[in-house]
Amino acid sequence: MEFLLQLTLNGVVIGSIYALVALGFVIIYKSSSILNFAQGEFLMLGAYVCVSIVGAYHVPLWAAFLLTLAFFAVLGILMERLLLRPMIGEPVISVIMLTLGLASILKAIVQGIWGTETIAYPTIFPSAPVMIGPLPVSQGYLFSVASVGVLLVLFSAFFKYTRAGIAMRATAFSQQVALSMGVSVQHIFALAWSIAAVVSAVGGVLLGGIRGGVDGAFAFFGLKVVPVVILGGLDSVLGAIVGGLIMGILENLAGGYLDPIFGGGVKEVAPFIALVAILSLKPYGLFGKVKIERV
């Protein structure tokens, strides 16, 4: 029983990081119908940037964290300005290819600057665990789950009630019609990329804190999140979070119970098996919007 709980808990924690990265995916997809395959690289870069700021300027970690966020907000805007603005009006598939290229470039830049060795993270969270029932839970775990919860509420409200949020959804439906309303599509894209980059950086720093170090493997989170967003529905904030948690838990349970039987490897495959099963039942994902067809 305790083994099951422990696995589930680990799943929830990893799942909440998945959810953060998925949130970035969803925000960009919702405003521009583009899949950003560089999301995992943003996460990795976020973790590196934060640890470097701490190392270089000896500022407290929270200050480094805020600086990282500011850096990513600007980075997101730059991405839009330099890479996406020239692509307005081009087919979506070319833009998606562009994000794949961006992913490789970011990976190369990170390796060039920080090398391939693992860089140790300063302790973010106090190491004394909190007891939840019989389980000792590290504070970092609690914090990451809580921050995902807060972001979920914030972004759901943002898309539903603010004009910028509604404009993002409108832009996703049709850029041209949004333009005709006087929406500056460029501003909307910049905002979306900025938010997505910031959210991923939060995920990167949390993950660095939990793992105690950062290395190039962080980028794989981007790939793992693809089934998450498809599972949850590409355009649903709630879907990103629920999908993230489901994937995290599934992966850990499969790793704990099935890996010993099959001799390993199930952990990596399990999310994709679940993905196929769910998509065959719900083609738009769990919470994805169904395309309206009037008859």
Place this chain on the structure above:
Amino acid sequence: MLVLKNVEVVYDDVILVLKGLSLEVPNGKIVALLGSNGAGKSTTLKAISGLLHAEEGEVTDGSIELDGQRIDALPPEQIVKRGVFQVMEGRRVFEDLTVEENIVMGGYTRNDRAGLKRDHDLCFDYFPPLKRHRNKLAGYLSGGEQQMLAISRALMARPKFILLDEPSLGLAPLLVREIFSIIQRVNREEKTAFLLVEQNANLALQIADYGYIMESGRIVLDGEPEKLRANEDVKEFYLGGGSTTRYRNLKFYKRRKRWL
């Protein structure tokens, strides 16, 4: 006053669509722009509203002036802010936004809360069905209701000029009449000027103060609606029921080489 002078529009750097088009829309008037398919009516509207840029189109010559200031190089959001709003062909509501959210998007460029609230109520006043369906997704509305929503979005921007592209497209005749009478009402009560592009020339000339007829990128005829209606060519080609075609004459018709 919205003035187009000798406007030329080129798509993809090669295709010349408007070939020196000039027209005027005075403040508070309804001007009809008529013409057959492919004459360049929609392109004219997009040239004014700045939406051409998103389609690789460009105003290469001539000028578009709003109250004496050139607007042809401005991005669309600036043009909306200055009071020119295009209602695109085929309604184009945001299908996965609610009716309410669609209306909010119409007022995107404005910040005066009181005014927005007033115009919001005004939309529901003009179009009661929208109030009934305010929380429904716009994609589930009927065609007529979607057209009402598209016009409401325009009203929310409180523009001086509304460029209306084929409001009758795909609607039942009764609904078309209703939409047109509301256009008239908006024009009368809010002093909004309309540049109305229509295939249904008969109806358009009934409510218009002035009319232009376009053919392959140029204005070929313009005048008061009465004058246009009286014109034999207009009767024959746009209004229907003009002089009856004499089929006996048709067999004497022989194509000539016109470039000789």
